Amino acid sequence: ETGVTQSPTHLIKTRGQQVTLRCSSQSGHNTVSWYQQALGQGPQFIFQYYREEENGRGNFPPRFSGLQFPNYSSELNVNALELDDSALYLCASSYGQGRQEKLFFGSGTQLSVL
Amino acid sequence: TQLLEQSPQFLSIQEGENLTVYCNSSSVFSSLQWYRQEPGEGPVLLVTVVTGGEVKKLKRLTFQFGDARKDSSLHITAAQPGDTGLYLCAGSTGGGNKLTFGTGTQLKVEL
Numbered sequence: 129e130t131g132v133t134q135s136p137t138h139l140i141k142t143r144g145q146q147v148t149l150r151c152s153s154q155s156g157h158n159t160v161s162w163y164q165q166a167l168g169q170g171p172q173f174i175f176q177y178y179r180e181e182e183n184g185r186g187n188f189p190p191r192f193s194g195l196q197f198p199n200y201s202s203e204l205n206v207n208a209l210e211l212d213d214s215a216l217y218l219c220a221s222s223y224g225q226g227r228q229e230k231l232f233f234g235s236g237t238q239l240s241v242l
Numbered sequence: 243t244q245l246l247e248q249s250p251q252f253l254s255i256q257e258g259e260n261l262t263v264y265c266n267s268s269s270v271f272s273s274l275q276w277y278r279q280e281p282g283e284g285p286v287l288l289v290t291v292v293t294g295g296e297v298k299k300l301k302r303l304t305f306q307f308g309d310a311r312k313d314s315s316l317h318i319t320a321a322q323p324g325d326t327g328l329y330l331c332a333g334s335t336g337g338g339n340k341l342t343f344g345t346g347t348q349l350k351v352e353l
Contacts, residue, residue, distance in 0.1 A: 130284070130286075132284070159339075161339075161340065161341075163341075163343075168346070168348075169345060169346060170246075170248075170330050170332075170343030170344050170345050170346045171285070171330070171341075171343045172343065173340050173341060173342065173343075176338075176340055184338065184340050186340075218284050218285075220284070222339055224339075225338050225339055225340075226337055226338065226339060227272055227273050227292075227334050227336075227337050227338060227339050228290075228339075229339050230287055230290075231287065231339060231341070233284025233285050233286070234284050235282060235283050235284050236283075236284055
């Protein structure tokens with residue numbers, strides 16, 4: 129139990145639709161990172177939010193966007209869904225962005241795009 | 243693009259056997275972490291290594307960071323069914339905690 133909660137746990141969408149995934153960070157954590165994990169692969173870094181500002185982005189197109197709220201919870205939005213967006217989306221919270229700051233992962237949202 | 247290649251990709255062994263998982267890259271990382279992930283869950287941190295040549299032990303698990311900080315290994319002694327899971331290495335560069343994950347090693351330990 130990491131204290132990081134994600135919703136929904138599962139989601140089915142069709143190609144071209146938009147989706148919003150939500151993450152509540154662990155109490156006291158001010159940094160949220162999002163990762164995409166395709167089946168059978170390691171997670172890939174999407175972006176990180178620190179104190180409501182984007183703080184680094186991986187190799188993902190602009191249709192992947194996010195927000196962090198004053199309570200440090202976060203949203204991941206994906207527009208114009210493609211079949212390849214089907215994956216497990218993981219949120220991780222930490223206290224800060226330094227390399228010594230441990231990441232606590234949620235259980236993820238399984239997104240299927242048909 | 244930084245890549246972390248893990249080998250083997252799959253490993254199925256009997257309880258009591260020893261095993262080693264390798265994590266290799268052409269890039270230098272300031273720190274490297276190992277995670278275990280079970281079905282339906284997020285990855286859980288096992289260890290962080292930061293110094294080249296560093297060795298850390300966690301009960302039956304031994305982690306080593308290469309001298310050049312480009313590679314790492316995870317050795318499990320006397321594997322148990324509870325060790326079953328997806329093992330992921332992950333590196334960070336600079337001073338941050340944005341991680342580059344490896345390709346993963348799926349371990350199954352049978353009775």
